[in-house]
Amino acid sequence: MSDNSQTPPAIRIWDERFSTDEYVYGTAPNDFLVRVADQLPGQSRILAIADGEGRNGVWLAKQGHNVHSVDGSRIALEKARALAQQAEVSIELEQADLLHWRWPKSQYDAVVAIFIQFAGPEARRRLFENAISSLKPGGLFMLQGYRTEQLAYGTGGPPQEENLYTEQLLKSELSGLDVLVLRAHDSVISEGMGHSGMSALIDYVGRKP
Numbered sequence: 757m758s759d760n761s762q763t764p765p766a767i768r769i770w771d772e773r774f775s776t777d778e779y780v781y782g783t784a785p786n787d788f789l790v791r792v793a794d795q796l797p798g799q800s801r802i803l804a805i806a807d808g809e810g811r812n813g814v815w816l817a818k819q820g821h822n823v824h825s826v827d828g829s830r831i832a833l834e835k836a837r838a839l840a841q842q843a844e845v846s847i848e849l850e851q852a853d854l855l856h857w858r859w860p861k862s863q864y865d866a867v868v869a870i871f872i873q874f875a876g877p878e879a880r881r882r883l884f885e886n887a888i889s890s891l892k893p894g895g896l897f898m899l900q901g902y903r904t905e906q907l908a909y910g911t912g913g914p915p916q917e918e919n920l921y922t923e924q925l926l927k928s929e930l931s932g933l934d935v936l937v938l939r940a941h942d943s944v945i946s947e948g949m950g951h952s953g954m955s956a957l958i959d960y961v962g963r964k965p
Contacts, residue, residue, distance in 0.1 A: 763830075766874070767853060770829040774809060781808060782948035783839060785815035786870045788900040788959050792937065793819060795896060795961065800865035803890060805854055805883070806872040810836025810847070811947075816868070817845035824848045824864075826857065855879055859886040867891060869899040871912075871951070873919045880919070884929050891964040897933055899926075903940055903956040911953035912945075921958050933962030 763771060774780055789812055796802070796819075804813040804825045809832050813825035817840065825847055827833055833849050840847045855875070867887045875883055887897055902913040904920045913920065923940055939959045945951050 764828075764853065767828040770827075770874075771831045774829055774831040774835060778949065779809050779811065779835065779839070780948050781811060781871075781950040782946070783809075783811050783814075784947070785812050786900060786947065787945065788957075789815070789868060789870060789898065792898055792959075792961055795936070796821065796866055801863065802866045802868060803860075803864045803887075804868045804870075805887065806869070806874065807836065808832045810839045810849075812868060812870055813847050814839050814843050814845060817847045818843055822848075824850065826850045826852050826854060828853050854883060854886075857886075859890045861889055862892050864890050864895055865892060866896040866898060869897070869901075871901055872899075873901050873914050873921075875919065876916065877918055881929055888930070888932055888964060893964055895964045896936075897930065897960070897962045897964070899960040901958055903958050905942075905956035909954055909956060911955050912947075912951035913955075923958065926958065926960050930960070930962050933964055935960075935962050937961035 800821045802816055802821050802823050804823055807813045807825040807827050813823045817823045830851055833851055836849055901921045904917050906913050937959055942956055945955050
């Protein structure tokens with residue numbers, strides 16, 4: 757167990773957010789992920805980045821996939837471990853700062869990135885580049901996030917507009933992938949107390965050539 761005094765401030769914020777008995781973003785998987793999961797080959801090796809309390813990684817493991825779940829928050833990973841035990845699945849959990857992590861190269865059939873909008877433009881570009889490099893040829897990058905219009909809803913997500921997505925931004929920054937899904941929509945979501953209400957969303961699935 758790490759010494760909290762050594763935890764970087766940006767990650768300490770997440771430890772504090774997750775320090776509740778409740779699952780902040782619920783225990784059910786993200787709806788978009790459930791909709792697109794049939795594109796994953798059976799028993800895929802999947803990297804779930806910023807997977808938080810494990811709702812998505814655990815669900816993927818229940819579908820028979822081999823999941824590597826990475827998050828910076830020790831508290832979140834403890835809750836993810838408990839959720840996996842409750843679901844009776846095995847999942848590889850790793851605590852790491854994704855902005856300074858040594859990303860494996862060409863190791864995964866898919867990278868799942870659900871609401872990873874803690875990163876500003878420069879950090880986001882690095883995250884995207886590393887995520888793509890970690891995919892095997894033919895691997896899938898599956899992402900859902902908030903669009904800039906989310907600021908008007910205020911039902912979740914970061915307050916910084918630069919951390920939010922547009923269709924053009926994703927086309928540009930993920931230009932090395934073949935686009936399979938790119939859909940902007942306003943939908944009501946209910947993911948614990950963290951994401952609740954009408955939301956400006958964007959869905960993306962791209963395949964590495």
